[in-house]
Amino acid sequence: MVDITNQKEAQERQRLLAREANHRVKNLIAVFHGIISLSAQSARTPQEMAQSLRGRLDALMRAKDLIRPGIMGTEAHSERTTVDQVVRTVLQPCDDGSFPERIVISGPDVPVGEKAVTSLALALHETATNAAKYGALSASNGAIRIKWVVQGGGVHFEWEETGGPVIIAPPQAGGFGSELTERSIAGHLRGTIEYDWRRNGLKLRLTVPLDRLRV
DSSP: OOHHHHHHHHHHHHHHHHHHEEEEEEHHHHHHHHHOOOOHOOOSSSSHHHHHHHHHHEEEHHHTOOBBOOOHHHSSSSOOOOOHHHHHHGGGGOOOOTTSSSSEEOOOOOOEOOTTTHHHHHHHHHHHHOOOOOSGGGGOOEEEEEEEETTEEEEEEEEEEHHHHHHHHEEEEHHHHHHHHIIIIIIISSSSSEEEEEETTTEEEEEEEEHHOOO
């Protein structure tokens, strides 16, 4: 008689882990398809489309690297990340180190689930990209401050830009980046977005329900 219980349990864990990994790959492919389709609609040239795709996919993969599969094949057993880690990971390439307070990040530890991390990362990346093109990060003395608090069952983000080009008037029409941010926050996370186009820089407020952020 040979006790093979441990062997069978190990095989079952491997099988469930393989199923979980396959599920995640399918989800990523679905996200890629959506990003490619939307980018194709807004890009003016193949080069512009390639550049925007690389940036969005890089941001997505950096955020996805923060989530590692569990060993029981369920999201509950997956290792989660936090809002702080997602924000720092996505914005790290934007910090050129020109001065210590170029990008200031503060807020409590809030867990982010495997599904929510995709939408949050894309929204942050699009906002950072706009800041680099037109806002605070396009100027040598520009700075961004991102902070968040937990209140009333939601996470309230505040993105504040200073030191960039003077804003004469709000944009007349939102581009693809704004559309993707809207879909990510309002559509996928059931949150809200508020833009305040001040002369000295954009102030953006996001609110995301805690229960949507944790899945």
